[in-house]
Structures are given as C-alpha cells and as structure tokens.
Amino acid sequence: MVTFSDAKLSPHTDAISSVFNPGFIADGLIPNLEITSADDVHFHVHRRRLLLASDNAFGGLLRDPVFSLTVPEPAAVLNIVLNVTYGMFCVSHLPSLESIEAALDAVIKYGLPIAQLAKPSYPLYELVRSYAPYYPIEAYAIAAHYQLEELAVAISAHLLAFDLSRISDELTVKMGPLYFSRLANLHRGRMTALRNIVLQPPAMHPITPVCNEETQRELSRAWAFASAEIVWNALPNISTYALESAFTRAAASIKCPHCYIMLRNRIKEVIYQWSAVKTTI
Ligand SMILES: [Zn+2]
Structure with missing residues (x-):
C-alpha cells in the first residue's frame, strides 16, 4: 500500500x-x-x-x-x-x-x-x-555529515540550550569531530562571554548627601549575587530578558535614585553586549 x-x-x-x-x-x-x-x-x-x-x-x-x-x-x-x-x-x-x-x-x-x-x-x-526547531541536533548532524556549511551554521543557533553530554555516539560520529568541537566551542565561548559581561557591576555615582561610597556598595553586592547566580544556572541561550529580570529583581531594595540610574545603565549595556555575542558556530 x-x-x-x-x-x-x-x-x-x-x-x-x-x-x-x-x-x-x-x-x-x-x-x-x-x-x-x-x-x-x-x-x-x-x-x-x-x-x-x-x-x-x-x-x-x-x-x-x-x-x-x-x-x-x-x-x-x-x-x-x-x-x-x-x-x-x-x-x-x-x-x-x-x-x-x-x-x-x-x-x-x-x-x-x-x-x-x-x-x-x-x-x-x-x-x-x-527541522532545526524540533530536532536541532539531528538536523545539525545531517548538515555536518554532508559538509553543508551554511546549513550547519544556521542550525547551530538552535543548539544553544542543548546539553552536549546527551549527544549519542551515533550522532557524534555522523557530524564528525570538527563540527562537534565547533559546537562545543560555541557553548564554551558564550559562557565565557556571559561571565565577563555580568561580572562587571554598575558604575558608582558621585557622592550625594544621601548616598556615599559605602551605601553604593549595597548595589554592587546585590549585582554580584545576581551575576553569580546567573553564571551558575544559565545555559548559553539565556535571554536578555532573563538577564534584565535577574538584575532588576536583585536590586529591588535600592532606594537611591542615582544608584537606580547606574543600575539601569549597566543593565542596558549588559543587554547590548550579550546580544552581540555570536550565536552560531
Ligand atoms: Zn546611590
């Protein structure tokens, strides 16, 4: 039939x-x-x-x-x-x-x-x-196997959240060592970039009658906690929205309007810098 x-x-x-x-x-x-x-x-x-x-x-x-x-x-x-x-x-x-x-x-x-x-x-x-949105690793392995470079590059953008330790031996063999290591490097590169971006705290503002250097450290500490949590939990596909929410949440108790401006400025920079990090092999 x-x-x-x-x-x-x-x-x-x-x-x-x-x-x-x-x-x-x-x-x-x-x-x-x-x-x-x-x-x-x-x-x-x-x-x-x-x-x-x-x-x-x-x-x-x-x-x-x-x-x-x-x-x-x-x-x-x-x-x-x-x-x-x-x-x-x-x-x-x-x-x-x-x-x-x-x-x-x-x-x-x-x-x-x-x-x-x-x-x-x-x-x-x-x-x-x-098939990239539904079977990204399988589609990537096929593109890699036939050395269809542009296709493999396009599909790799769908693999940012993929746990590379879950790749079967069969798929590893199919894609070959070169395309496998390019994928691993993409993940590593993005995580390193993320760490470098989020570790930098908001800048200090000039001392005011209500906020000195000591009180401004409250914001730096809140930022440091949030960035440590992000680096610990994030996958290489973490969204700019998730970064913005995490930092906004962490600094919710900041009362000083100048500190708040510094925070918003730094969040804007983080979003810009993270958006510029390469998303494909
Ligand atoms: Zn302040």
Missing part, C-alpha cells in the same frame, strides 16, 4: 506523483522519462533536465536513451530528489527527516550537485532547516 501523500492512487494499484505527472511541464516541455520508485509510484520527468543536473548520468541510469527506469528509493525519497533538482519546494507535506537524509544520499549517488542544491534559501536547505 502506498502511504505517500504526494501521490494519488489510480483506479488500479499504481500511484502517480501528483506533481510529476504526465502533464508536468518544465521549460515548455512535457515529460519524456518515467521513473518508478521502489514502492511503485510513477514520476514523469525530463531526461535532459536530469542529465544536465547530474555529473554521472543520474547514477549511470541515463547513459543509454531510456524512457522508463526503476530506482531502489521509495517515493518519499525520490520525490525530494526530483523536487530539489527542479528547484521546487515539497509543498504538499513536510517529508520526514529520515526521508530527507536518505534523499541527500540519493542526491550524491545520482551525481547531483549537493552543495549547490543546499545553498541558503534553496529547497534542500529549507527542508533540512525546517
């Missing part, structure tokens, strides 16, 4: 791709090649288009002039390969990450230019990236 939602069942048992059907026009031409997936879904495409894109005659399958061929990939995978080759998005539904990964293997096998097809804003790039 075909469970492939981008295909519609014909009255018989065979299914035809809803996009790559016999009426699928590209460059003003109707299809002249039928590719059948392992699960018997038929895709109607253009021989010349595939030959132009591939540097190995589509895995050698198009060396001879054929009009139909069968491939070992299931329809879900073949559909991705063909969509990205034609520069189209898989609009009907989001394929599974497993299918996307299998499609990347197929893209290489069929001699299609993977680096070119996975450039930012291209369909293949968007497909993998769409």
Whole structure:
C-alpha cells in the first residue's frame, strides 16, 4: 500500500506523483522519462533536465536513451530528489527527516550537485532547516555529515540550550569531530562571554548627601549575587530578558535614585553586549 501523500492512487494499484505527472511541464516541455520508485509510484520527468543536473548520468541510469527506469528509493525519497533538482519546494507535506537524509544520499549517488542544491534559501536547505526547531541536533548532524556549511551554521543557533553530554555516539560520529568541537566551542565561548559581561557591576555615582561610597556598595553586592547566580544556572541561550529580570529583581531594595540610574545603565549595556555575542558556530 502506498502511504505517500504526494501521490494519488489510480483506479488500479499504481500511484502517480501528483506533481510529476504526465502533464508536468518544465521549460515548455512535457515529460519524456518515467521513473518508478521502489514502492511503485510513477514520476514523469525530463531526461535532459536530469542529465544536465547530474555529473554521472543520474547514477549511470541515463547513459543509454531510456524512457522508463526503476530506482531502489521509495517515493518519499525520490520525490525530494526530483523536487530539489527542479528547484521546487515539497509543498504538499513536510517529508520526514529520515526521508530527507536518505534523499541527500540519493542526491550524491545520482551525481547531483549537493552543495549547490543546499545553498541558503534553496529547497534542500529549507527542508533540512525546517527541522532545526524540533530536532536541532539531528538536523545539525545531517548538515555536518554532508559538509553543508551554511546549513550547519544556521542550525547551530538552535543548539544553544542543548546539553552536549546527551549527544549519542551515533550522532557524534555522523557530524564528525570538527563540527562537534565547533559546537562545543560555541557553548564554551558564550559562557565565557556571559561571565565577563555580568561580572562587571554598575558604575558608582558621585557622592550625594544621601548616598556615599559605602551605601553604593549595597548595589554592587546585590549585582554580584545576581551575576553569580546567573553564571551558575544559565545555559548559553539565556535571554536578555532573563538577564534584565535577574538584575532588576536583585536590586529591588535600592532606594537611591542615582544608584537606580547606574543600575539601569549597566543593565542596558549588559543587554547590548550579550546580544552581540555570536550565536552560531
Ligand atoms: Zn546611590
């Protein structure tokens, strides 16, 4: 049974791709090649288009002039390969990450230019990236495995809160030591930057009749407690909002209006400095 939602069942048992059907026009031409997936879904495409894109005659399958061929990939995978080759998005539904990964293997096998097809804003790039919010480490490992640099960089922004000690051996091997250490360095770098930023207390204001150096130390102490707590608890993705709340809370008992101004100024600087710290590998 075909469970492939981008295909519609014909009255018989065979299914035809809803996009790559016999009426699928590209460059003003109707299809002249039928590719059948392992699960018997038929895709109607253009021989010349595939030959132009591939540097190995589509895995050698198009060396001879054929009009139909069968491939070992299931329809879900073949559909991705063909969509990205034609520069189209898989609009009907989001394929599974497993299918996307299998499609990347197929893209290489069929001699299609993977680096070119996975450039930012291209369909293949968007497909993998769409999984970044839900399966960030898996999507990152896939991008790293195929050395899709821009994709790996974009996905790494979703991994700031990820506990690196939880990465499975399998994913570590898949992404390779270079991309793993770049991720670890991103985490380390952000935590060091956070420490350096929050440790600096608000500046002192000139002595006033109600607030001398000694009373101003109350603010410095409150700041120091808050920053120690932040550094102890924070993940590399701590938000500027969380920093602002922590420091505002800690200094709630400050009565001096000048101290309060110094506090607000320092919080503004912290927010600015933390926003400027790199969020990707
Ligand atoms: Zn003061």
